[in-house]
Amino acid sequence: MTTIPSDDRYDITARSAGLRRRKLTEKAFAGLAVASAVIAVGILALVLGTVLHKGLSQVSLDFFTKARPLFGQTGGIADALVGSALIVGMAMVMAIPMSILVAIFMSEYAGPRVSVALRIVLDVLNGVPAIVVGIFVFGLLVVGRGQSAIFGAFSLAVLMLPMVARATQEVLEIVPRSLREASLALGVTRWRTTVSIVLPTAIGGILTGVVIAVARVAGETAPLLFTSSIAANQVSTDVTHALPTLPVSIFVFSESPDPNEQAMGWAAALVLILFVLVLNIVAKVVAARQRRRSEGA
CATH class of the missing domain: 1.20.5 (Single alpha-helices involved in coiled-coils or other helix-helix interfaces)
Known part of the structure; x- marks a missing residue:
C-alpha cells in the first residue's frame, strides 16, 4: 500500500x-x-x-392617410410620414456617396498617419450630440433664410456621414489584401480594382452600415426642431419649406394637453419603432446573406 x-x-x-x-x-x-x-x-x-x-x-386607416389634426379635430400622421421620407431620403443622397468615398480614401489611398487622423476626426464627429449639430446648422443656414426640409436633411446627413464612413472603412479593411494584389498584378488600375473587386466584396457590410445609420437618424428630433419644425398641418412635398416629420410630431403630440393627441403621439412612436425594427431586420438579413456568400466562395 x-x-x-x-x-x-x-x-x-x-x-x-x-x-x-x-x-x-x-x-x-x-x-x-x-x-x-x-x-x-x-x-x-x-x-x-x-x-x-x-x-x-x-392606429387606423385615417391615422396613415390624414394630416396632423387642428384644434378639436381628428387627423393622422400622413404629412409627417411624407416629410420624414423626403428629409431622410435627401439626407441619404447627401451623406452616403461622400461617406463611401471617405472610407475608400482611408482604406485604399491614405497613408497610415492620415488614415488614423481621419478615424479620430470621424469618431469625434460621431460623438457630437445631435442637438449641437442642430444648433450648428441653425446658425449656419437657417438664420436669415428660414427653416426648410433641405436644411433638416443636411443636419441628418452630418449625423449620418461619420457612421456610414466608419462602418464602410471597417468593412473594407476586412477584404483580403490578396484580392487587391492579384488585381494589381494583372495590370488593373487601383481605382478599377476598388470599384470592381473591393466594393462588390464588401457590399453586404456597407449596406448593413447604411441601414443602421438610416435607422438611427430617422428618429432624431433635436436637429429637426431647429431646421424643419415650423410647418403647416398638411401634406406637402415642397422641400424648400419646413416639412412635418415623425419625430417632431411625436414631440408635439406628447406636449399637447389633449389626451387624443397624446395617444396619437404614442401611436406615432409605435410606427417609428416598427420602422427601426424593420430596418434592423433588413440589415441582419443582408449581412447574413453576404456572410453565406463569402463562405460559399
Whole structure:
C-alpha cells in the first residue's frame, strides 16, 4: 500500500480548491451575463408593451392617410410620414456617396498617419450630440433664410456621414489584401480594382452600415426642431419649406394637453419603432446573406 507524501496531498487539495473556485467564478459570471440579457430584453419588452398599450388604439386607416389634426379635430400622421421620407431620403443622397468615398480614401489611398487622423476626426464627429449639430446648422443656414426640409436633411446627413464612413472603412479593411494584389498584378488600375473587386466584396457590410445609420437618424428630433419644425398641418412635398416629420410630431403630440393627441403621439412612436425594427431586420438579413456568400466562395 503506497502512501502519498504530505506535500503532494497539499498540492492536490490546493488544486481541487482552485478548480472549485474557478468553476464558482465562471458560474457567477455566467449568471450575471444571463441576468443582464434578461434585464435588457425586459426593458425592451416594457417599452414595446407600453407603446402598444397606449398607442395601438389610435392606429387606423385615417391615422396613415390624414394630416396632423387642428384644434378639436381628428387627423393622422400622413404629412409627417411624407416629410420624414423626403428629409431622410435627401439626407441619404447627401451623406452616403461622400461617406463611401471617405472610407475608400482611408482604406485604399491614405497613408497610415492620415488614415488614423481621419478615424479620430470621424469618431469625434460621431460623438457630437445631435442637438449641437442642430444648433450648428441653425446658425449656419437657417438664420436669415428660414427653416426648410433641405436644411433638416443636411443636419441628418452630418449625423449620418461619420457612421456610414466608419462602418464602410471597417468593412473594407476586412477584404483580403490578396484580392487587391492579384488585381494589381494583372495590370488593373487601383481605382478599377476598388470599384470592381473591393466594393462588390464588401457590399453586404456597407449596406448593413447604411441601414443602421438610416435607422438611427430617422428618429432624431433635436436637429429637426431647429431646421424643419415650423410647418403647416398638411401634406406637402415642397422641400424648400419646413416639412412635418415623425419625430417632431411625436414631440408635439406628447406636449399637447389633449389626451387624443397624446395617444396619437404614442401611436406615432409605435410606427417609428416598427420602422427601426424593420430596418434592423433588413440589415441582419443582408449581412447574413453576404456572410453565406463569402463562405460559399
